[in-house]
Amino acid sequence: MSVQILQRQQSHSTDVPAQEDQVDAIVARARQAQRAFARAGQATVDTAVAAAAWAIMEPARNRRLAERAVADTGLGNVDDKIRKNHRKTLGLLRDLHGRKTVGVIARDPATGITEIARPVGVVAAITPSTNPGATPANKIINALKCGNSVVVAPSPKGQGTCALLLSFIHAEFARAGLPADLVQMLPAPVSKASTAELMRQADLVVATGSQANVHMAYTCGTPAFGVGAGNVAAIVDGSAALADAAAKIVRSKTFDNATSCSSENSLVILDAVYQPMLEALAAVGGVLLTAEEKARLQALMWRHGKLAGDMTGQSAPRIAELAGLARVRALQPTMLLVPETGVGVDYPFSGEKLSPVLTLYRAADFTAAVARVASLYDYMGAGHSVGLHTADPRQALQLGQELPVARVIVNQAHCFATGGNFDNGLPFSLSMGCGTWGGNNFSDNLGWRQYLNITRIAEPIAERVPDERELLGDYFARVGQ
Incomplete structure (x- = not known):
């Protein structure tokens, strides 16, 4: 046996127990803090929520987090991350404001059922590099609202941002007289082994990020909520207001350099308005690539069959520069527009790109447009959502009944609307459940309800046994008794 192999084996044999010991200690502190927190009452819970929210929303701290996120991950841009940190947290506070999550939360005299909110315990929050501040904050706030403690497992690139966020939360907790152990994170360097051990020891896992992390969450043996892959498509109908659609698409596709799983990856445009829609997209800075430019971009974006990490979360001009597309770079594009005809592994532009590159x-x-979107979701992104720009409300119902999607977003900037916005009724979240279509056990926006157990007290009520004809009369009338 070589010295190098022996050293690696010795290192592994000592490192793994050390990681397990660290996770043991973290979870033990989290469990102790949570037990006391769960008995503290609604007012204390709501104080913790407000403290965690202000930790990321306070303008100076918000900017520091956004700057740190971009510096550490190389993804997105500072101004948009500031807006995301603020709006997503403000919206979540709106959703949680005044909501009772401690003790008796509902009584129904008609059924004799009383509902009691109960915490799940220690939550393992698995978070991605694309949103290393906003996503942990969202999960922490939801978990605290339900009387839980949280241990965050950030992505390796996002661990510095997460540590800064937690330092801000702990500072607010100190002002409010709350224990810091309610919110912790895995120590650096975060590894798959320590993340897996955290998942095993926690009471609930909530996982956002790569499908590998989601799969690990679902197979760890602990109850888990994970989210599906993004690959959002949007349809532009012949009745759409094209200038309005283009303006909303460019806002959505360029926000934070398209690091959101909810930004459009493909547009399916009806023939009747294809050319006018191209003109509308050009008017908002979209640049249509030639066949040669498309080939050069494809070679750079996908290497060895995988999306290149150094191409994600970059601006359109930067991507054009890296790809050597001098003509495109000189135009200072907002988006790179790529015509496509096929779907699947041989047509990589049909998949998720996490960049301001939009497939047409x-x-x-x-x-035919519905069929095209269905084929895209057969390849990638089933269960997430679909965008629609139209003047015909019946089309949204058709999409909701035919496509494998949990959300149909009508005449809105998709990446803002899908995760909740102040002009629609969806709850604010950065984690979108994709239902069984996307391999998930829920199809909601991940929110407070997923962090709560409910105990139900059933008391006797006046018996009422229905006559069988009340329930089967229609069946008997149609087919006989």
Whole structure:
């Protein structure tokens, strides 16, 4: 046996127990803090929520977190991360404001059922590099609202941002007289082994990020909520207000350099408005690539069959520069527009790109457009959501009944609307459940309800046994008794 192999084996044999010991200690402190927190009452819970929210929303700290996130991960841009940190947290506070999550939360005299909110315990929050401040904050606030403690497992790139966020939370907790052990994170360097051990020891796992992390969460043996892959498509119908659609698409596709799983990856445009829609996209800075430029970009974005990490979360001009597209770079594009005809592994632009690169498809009519979106989701992104720009409300119902999606976003900037916005009724979240279509056990926006157990007291009520004809009369009338 070589010295190098022996050294690696010795290192592994000592490092793994050390990691397990660290996780043991962290979870033990979290469990102790949570037990006391769960008995402290609604007012204390709401104080913890406000403290964690202000830790990321306070303007100077928000900026520091945004700057640190971009510096550490190389993804997105500072101004948009500031807006995301603020709006997502403010929206979540709106959703949680006044909501009772401690003790008796509902009584129904008609059924004799009383509902009691109960914490799940220690939450393992698995978070991605794309949103290393906003996503941990969202999960922490939801977990605290339900009387839980949290241990965050950030991505390796995002651990510095997460540590800064937790320092701000702990400072607010100190002012409010709350224990710091309610919110902790895995120590650096965060590893798959320590993350897996945290998942094993926690009472609940909530995982956002790569599908590898989600799979690990679902197979760790602990109850888990994980999210599906993004690959959002949007349909532009012949009745759409094209200038308005283009303005909303560019806002969504360029926000934080398209690091959101909710930004559009493909547009399916009806033939009747294809050319006018191209003109509308050009008016907002979209640049259509030639076949040669498309080939050069593809070679750079996908290497060895995988999306290149150094191409994600970059601006369109930067991507054009890296790809050597001098003509495109000189135009200072907001988005790179790539015409496509196929779907699947041989057509990588049909998948998720996490960059301001937008794939364009043509469809003869609305039926063909729906079929194209279905084929895209057969390849990637089933369960997430679909965008629709139209003047015909019946089309949204058709999409909701036919496509494997949990959300149909109508005439809105998709990446803002899907995770909740102040002009729609969806709850604010950075984690989108994709239902069984996307391999998930829920199809909601991940929110407070996923962090709560409910105990139900059933008391006797006046018996009422229905006559069988009340329930089967229609069946008997149709087919006989």
